[in-house]
Amino acid sequence: MASQEILRGEPSRGSFINDPRIRSLFFQTLVVILLFSSIWWIVHNVIENLQRLHIASGFGFLKSRAGFDISDTPIAYTSDSTYFRALVVGLLNTIIIAVAGIVLATIVGFLIGIGRLSQNWLIRKICTVYVEIFRNIPPLLVIFFWYSGVLAVLPPPRESIHLPLGSFLNQRGFYLPRAVWADGSWLIGVALLLAIAMAWFVAHRARQRQRATGQQFPVFWTSVALIIGLPVLAFLLSGMPLTFDFPKQSTFNLTGGFWIKPEFLSLLLALSFYTAAFIAEIVRAGIRGVSKGQTEAAAALGLRSGPILRLVVIPQAMRIVIPPLTSQYLNLTKNSSLAIAIGYPDLTATAGTVLNQTGQAVEGVFIMMIAYLVLSLVTSFVMNIVNARMALVER
């Protein structure tokens, strides 16, 4: 290092060609110019070629009537809606599958990851087998496995499997009773929010008290009692404003109730089980990455194995886990575009249909790329905040 400093301090005065700063400035400028001119050239060429080939261009088509129907519509959508709304429906479906998949993958991944470090031989081996199977199969195959499995195994709608609580399972999906809230049910929502706020407050006070006096307070059970108890109380007080809409047999399918389609179900299971295998490995690496001395020191302080894991090991492991976990979340979101293979109307599928019905390939692909980019950036942003909060605060 020192010798370089000396060299830099005495540049050869003769020519700039040998001046490293000027040189690097020159090359950086050159790269920027080349980059921008090639982008300009491509854009210019695209526009010119579109005109030459008589292909309509621009984003005006977004305001036209879509004319096709979509099977899963989280927001109101009919064939009379615009292409733009169709794309929004697709984007929402992607977000739904991504969020549900991330939650499920994280839960399964953590359980499997911790399971791989278990003292129990059987649990350890089962988790290892799980990881090795799901990690080594392409996600598309896993999706087909679940989808074909669902369609092959389950009976047709007229011979639906009856499950407890008025739910049904058949080839067309999973039917659950849907809660219908009557007037006055807002009270329950308010009670729930209140309970969460109170639980947070109790936790806060309990921490303060423990710091000050060392006395502990059963925060967990109090919170559970609050969060369950208050809404139930509100439910009873407001005169039980809840009825259930049960799925019923009609000519073709079951109608009514809450319906989870097999496309969504198999995509969710496939994506989350696939990603969970990677998350499990990340979690295992994170826990292994915490030095053994930490566990031993905690044990020496008299903590039992549960609190050691919860209070000492996991918080430190999270620092190692979160950055690669973000990558897995991004992968899951992007892999959700495989939905097209089984007909779940995610962004790729609907944008592809829009692209085909309008013939505007350049715009269609551009919209898709921007949408996935924004989704990924938002995920990264959120995870970066989490990461910053988890970072080791040195005292």
Added chain:
Amino acid sequence: MKHIAIGILGAAALGFMASAASAGTLDTVKQKGFLQCGVSTGLAGFSAPDDKGDWKGIDADFCRAVAAAVFGDASKVKFTPLSAKERFTALQSGEIDILSRNTTWTSNRDSALGLDFVGVTYYDGQGFMINAKKLPGVNSALQLSGAAVCVQSGTTTELNLADYFKKNKMEYNPVVFEKLEEVNAAYDAGRCDAYTTDQSGLYGIRLTLSSPADHVVLPEIISKEPLGPAVRQGDDQWAHIARWTYFALLNAEEAGITQANVDEMKTSTDPNIQRLLGTEPDGKYGADLGLSNDWVVNIVKAVGNYGEMFERNVGSGSPLKIARGINALWTKGGLQYGPPVR
């Protein structure tokens, strides 16, 4: 995923394509020595590979006819199987020279997509197929309210389906797949109650199901589906070659020229036949199109006339057994009408 790849490639191709110099498609095709033809991924009677891997069907034969007209050799064709979504981008980007893939001619496709339809090689209409064994008592599409309907995405079929149920104030839930094989598999597995596509397609698909006899095609036809080949817009010469290949097939049938008798017909003294077969002294109808004068002889020798092509692929000579119906020549009460070669 492939359609995205093609979409991106198409977009990239549009970006990198030299903007000024673009030779005519005829010259490009002659130079590379074969015709690149976009077909379906496998629709019996229209374009589907047989057990030896040869593409069979009306759409595949139409490409052979164009190759015969251009090269005098019907084997100079390479087929590119395309899903409904991929087809237009593949043609726009120059990946294929002609799209002959049971594609419905619509105003939007003809104008805003940079395509030029050359004719209607098959007049079709959209219908529904159901499993009569599982749904006894359903004998009209109007009874399908509440049904799950399998359909291929990115087709006019998907749009007609939405229109039909809306017009008749019925509910349905669409089960949409990108690839024909995926739709077939889902319908066969019982994911949907009904399958909708062009009626000719339904008859073809029924043959591939696990128990064809259980399925019936409902009588309603809910749309007009004029299916025909398309070329890139802006290359008039190439569009003329494709269009007149189609007319030549019709005119050959009308004049009674068949694959078997085409050589005898060359000695005919009927001026109409002489003009068609390029035997008229000083006639240069083929040369005007940029082809050889015996172009029609080459076409008919390769694939026969339109009627022969029809019967062999979808008519009495095929498992589909579809009647000529409106696809008969105008002289026999149908809609197929070829303007004269003169």
